[in-house]
Amino acid sequence: MERDCFTLELAVRDYECDLQGVVNNAVYQNYLEHARHEYLRSISIDFAALTALGINLVVTRVEIDYKASLVSGDRFVVEVRPERISPLRIGFRQDIYRLPDRKIVVKALVTGAALNAKGRPQLPEALQDVLDRA
Amino acid sequence: MERDCFTLELAVRDYECDLQGVVNNAVYQNYLEHARHEYLRSISIDFAALTALGINLVVTRVEIDYKASLVSGDRFVVEVRPERISPLRIGFRQDIYRLPDRKIVVKALVTGAALNAKGRPQLPEALQDVLDRA
Amino acid sequence: MERDCFTLELAVRDYECDLQGVVNNAVYQNYLEHARHEYLRSISIDFAALTALGINLVVTRVEIDYKASLVSGDRFVVEVRPERISPLRIGFRQDIYRLPDRKIVVKALVTGAALNAKGRPQLPEALQDVLDRA
Amino acid sequence: MERDCFTLELAVRDYECDLQGVVNNAVYQNYLEHARHEYLRSISIDFAALTALGINLVVTRVEIDYKASLVSGDRFVVEVRPERISPLRIGFRQDIYRLPDRKIVVKALVTGAALNAKGRPQLPEALQDVLDRA
Numbered sequence: 001m002e003r004d005c006f007t008l009e010l011a012v013r014d015y016e017c018d019l020q021g022v023v024n025n026a027v028y029q030n031y032l033e034h035a036r037h038e039y040l041r042s043i044s045i046d047f048a049a050l051t052a053l054g055i056n057l058v059v060t061r062v063e064i065d066y067k068a069s070l071v072s073g074d075r076f077v078v079e080v081r082p083e084r085i086s087p088l089r090i091g092f093r094q095d096i097y098r099l100p101d102r103k104i105v106v107k108a109l110v111t112g113a114a115l116n117a118k119g120r121p122q123l124p125e126a127l128q129d130v131l132d133r134a
Numbered sequence: 135m136e137r138d139c140f141t142l143e144l145a146v147r148d149y150e151c152d153l154q155g156v157v158n159n160a161v162y163q164n165y166l167e168h169a170r171h172e173y174l175r176s177i178s179i180d181f182a183a184l185t186a187l188g189i190n191l192v193v194t195r196v197e198i199d200y201k202a203s204l205v206s207g208d209r210f211v212v213e214v215r216p217e218r219i220s221p222l223r224i225g226f227r228q229d230i231y232r233l234p235d236r237k238i239v240v241k242a243l244v245t246g247a248a249l250n251a252k253g254r255p256q257l258p259e260a261l262q263d264v265l266d267r268a
Numbered sequence: 269m270e271r272d273c274f275t276l277e278l279a280v281r282d283y284e285c286d287l288q289g290v291v292n293n294a295v296y297q298n299y300l301e302h303a304r305h306e307y308l309r310s311i312s313i314d315f316a317a318l319t320a321l322g323i324n325l326v327v328t329r330v331e332i333d334y335k336a337s338l339v340s341g342d343r344f345v346v347e348v349r350p351e352r353i354s355p356l357r358i359g360f361r362q363d364i365y366r367l368p369d370r371k372i373v374v375k376a377l378v379t380g381a382a383l384n385a386k387g388r389p390q391l392p393e394a395l396q397d398v399l400d401r402a
Numbered sequence: 403m404e405r406d407c408f409t410l411e412l413a414v415r416d417y418e419c420d421l422q423g424v425v426n427n428a429v430y431q432n433y434l435e436h437a438r439h440e441y442l443r444s445i446s447i448d449f450a451a452l453t454a455l456g457i458n459l460v461v462t463r464v465e466i467d468y469k470a471s472l473v474s475g476d477r478f479v480v481e482v483r484p485e486r487i488s489p490l491r492i493g494f495r496q497d498i499y500r501l502p503d504r505k506i507v508v509k510a511l512v513t514g515a516a517l518n519a520k521g522r523p524q525l526p527e528a529l530q531d532v533l534d535r536a
Contacts, residue, residue: 029160048474072450182340206316
């Protein structure tokens with residue numbers, strides 16, 4: 001069932017917390033991006049290398065539900081589940097759970113596309129393969 | 135029509151750009167938050183002072199559509215339009231336009247609530263007044 | 269005396285504050301960089317355009333003395349004074365003052381160099397001119 | 403010799419890279435802070451808990467020499483060596499090395515102090531003990 005669920009475990013860094021003493025809302029997007037890029041790396045897609053080739057992976061939409069806050073000292077896991085949105089759009093279901101109690105912190109859906117060197121939408125083959133199997 | 139539209143003009147800072155040479159996706163959430171807090175200040179709600187009193191304004195959901203990218207040197211405007219979502223929830227319609235051509239960059243809906251010192255939802259009066267007038 | 273002192277006025281953004289309720293130490297380096305890049309722009313040196321040409325302006329050393337903290341709501345000014353460190357090194361004396369009381373917040377010396385497309389140190393002409401006049 | 407050298411291994415996250423394609427200068431201060439706080443945690447000093455008690459650990463000066471750049475995909479280690487600067491000041495020698503080749507990236511000296519709830523300088527006992535042994 002969860003064969004295409006990639007997970008990344010991280011810990012809160014104090015500079016990521018704001019004056020409310022919790023991780024700032026924008027920082028979760030950093031966590032989500034980092035987990036997506038690590039997921040891509042795990043299927044041999046190197047975000048920076050693609051960029052250098054003129055192929056830009058871009059986010060077109062994010063939806064994030066904030067369910068609970070992370071604080072200094074917390075460990076957490078970011079999950080990444082790719083899914084096809086349309087022939088040229090990929091979605092990533094991304095949940096963040098606090099560890100060790102697995103309290104849900106963030107539920108997100110991030111939609112993206114890839115633009116090739118000519119500015120045309122074109123998903124890298126490794127992503128097509130993942131989506132064909134999903 | 136636009137009586138409750140607050141606007142804040144800003145400029146891209148180079149450190150906000152990532153290795154694709156554009157403003158990083160997460161940074162737009164910084165822009166949106168800063169514009170919301172400046173809006174709140176304009177109606178005499180001080181985010182940091184409320185926090186110090188134990189009243190936490192929290193974001194419960196964000197939806198962001200990325201329409202175009204900002205790059206080094208760009209100026210832009212962030213718009214803030216409050217709207218009532220439910221008796222205890224407030225929404226902020228927030229659009230970002232590049233200047234001077236007003237190309238749309240980001241369209242967002244940010245939903246929030248306020249938790250009082252007892253952890254109960256309670257919108258500050260100044261926000262209630264704005265929503266009653268909206 | 270102050271003919272080559274460039275100043276940039278900014279305001280604290282709440283997301284720049286950390287769990288101590290003050291602007292995080294690292295954020296001052298963002299302020300300093302942004303002010304340097306705006307200074308460079310004022311003498312017609314575009315950091316991003318140079319980078320695209322393969323000319324990299326790089327920081328080789330920073331010294332920062334933290335004298336006081338900025339908090340939510342504070343306005344401040346960042347000063348930039350270029351000075352020659354060596355034939356191929358430029359220094360920037362950068363002080364940050366809180367407004368309106370001009371309390372000193374940060375005193376910094378940032379040293380940099382420029383590497384041309386061949387990886388050789390070479391200061392852009394506009395910077396050479398400024399240093400010759402200093 | 404190295405008995406009081408604490409090390410933390412991390413990896414570059416793509417959002418930490420700027421439009422030059424390298425980790426932004428300010429981000430190294432994030433790395434240094436995070437490693438210091440993890441070091442403090444390792445000797446049972448909790449930065450956030452101290453802050454909540456009104457005891458603020460503050461950085462009074464940083465000196466950072468940038469020797470090389472980290473890029474997307476790099477792993478690195480941050481070293482932390484505490485040393486006494488004066489009766490009430492503590493210094494942290496912090497070097498960052500790229501892995502696995504241990505190329506030096508950053509050499510830093512960060513000086514700090516602790517202010518108790520009355521605003522008076524007072525180093526926590528666990529830090530005094532470390533310095534007495536150093």
